[in-house]
Amino acid sequence: DGGGLKLAELAPNVQQVQGGTANSLIVAMKEFLVIFDAPYGELQSRWTIDAAKAKYPGKPIKYLVLTHHHMDHTGGMRTYVAEGATIVVPSEAQEYFEKVVRAPHTLVPDELQKNPRTPVIYGVFENMTIKDDTAEIRLYNISAADSEADPRLTNTHVEGMLLGHVLASKLLYVADMISPRGGPIPRTEY
Secondary structure, three states, rough: OOOOOOEEEEEEOOOEOOOOOEEEEEEEOOOOOOEEEOOOHHHHHHHHHHHHHHHHOOOOEEEEEEOOOOHHOOOHHHHHHHHOEEEEEEHHHHHHHHHHHOOOOOOOOOOOHHHHOOEEEEEEOOOOEOOOOOOEEEEEEOOOOOOOOOOOOOOOOOOOOOEEEEEEEEEEEEEOOOOOOOOOOOOOOO
């Protein structure tokens, strides 16, 4: 029921949804909202959408940025499609997300099944900028290559991973890239 979830302000117009097993980030632009990740399922997404609308009245959710395709970051994405959000994903996973959104949910109908919409899903190959008069967010696909001669970077977690950089706040939203569990964090040459 969202009883353990709360908003935590990280910077002006930047809120983190905390308290679940995975977090979301809400960035308020001048006239719309950008949300990062939709953990697990419809209930947590519904709580996040309602909390975002209460915190920033009158601002629609224009973009949902999904850092990667794992369910603990995407399980509630259909709720955002039902809200009319454009879904932004790593290009490597775009086809997967298109299938998920088109799949019927008839055993336990969700908001999208009850109120069908045609989704807009945008795959980021290298980078993308979302900006207006008040804020700028840069998205980077860390698996992207700089040129045909350079191989794509890889990470140990997943192929296709978006990072979000909220410039004015000097905040970098990273999911599942570093999981320090009692030992030193190995460094790469990058």
